[in-house]
Amino acid sequence: MEAFFYLFNILIAIYLFIDAQKHNKNKWLWAILGLIFSFITLGIYWILTGKKVLGWVLTIAAIIWTILGVVGVVAVGLFKAFN
Numbered sequence: 080m081e082a083f084f085y086l087f088n089i090l091i092a093i094y095l096f097i098d099a100q101k102h103n104k105n106k107w108l109w110a111i112l113g114l115i116f117s118f119i120t121l122g123i124y125w126i127l128t129g130k131k132v133l134g135w136v137l138t139i140a141a142i143i144w145t146i147l148g149v150v151g152v153v154a155v156g157l158f159k160a161f162n
Contacts, residue, residue, distance in 0.1 A: 087117055087118075088113070088114050088115075088117045089114065091113040091114070091117050091118070091120070091121050092110045092111070092113040092114040093110070094113070094121075095109040095110050095112075095113040095120070095121065095124060096109065096110035096113075098124075098128075099124075102127075102128045104124075104127075104128075109124060117141075118137055118138075118140075118141035118144075119138060119141045119142065119145075121134075121137060122134045122135070122136075122137035122138030122139075122140075122141055123138060125137065126138065
């Protein structure tokens with residue numbers, strides 16, 4: 080399962096590296112950010128380059144997914160602490 084996470088990050092970084100040149104953006108900066116933060120970076124990039132609706136949808140979904148992940152980890156930790 081982790082392999083998919085790394086694969087998505089690499090594919091997003093490659094896309095940003097190639098597409099950033101077309102929009103006069105720093106290709107290395109966007110590729111590195113895409114490799115580290117993946118979907119949030121892609122959403123912000125799309126917002127800044129004109130694909131606003133798709134960018135906002137992806138950014139909001141990525142933020143919600145991250146928040147749910149953190150809440151889930153905290154909930155599991157609390158559950159294990161009290162049992």
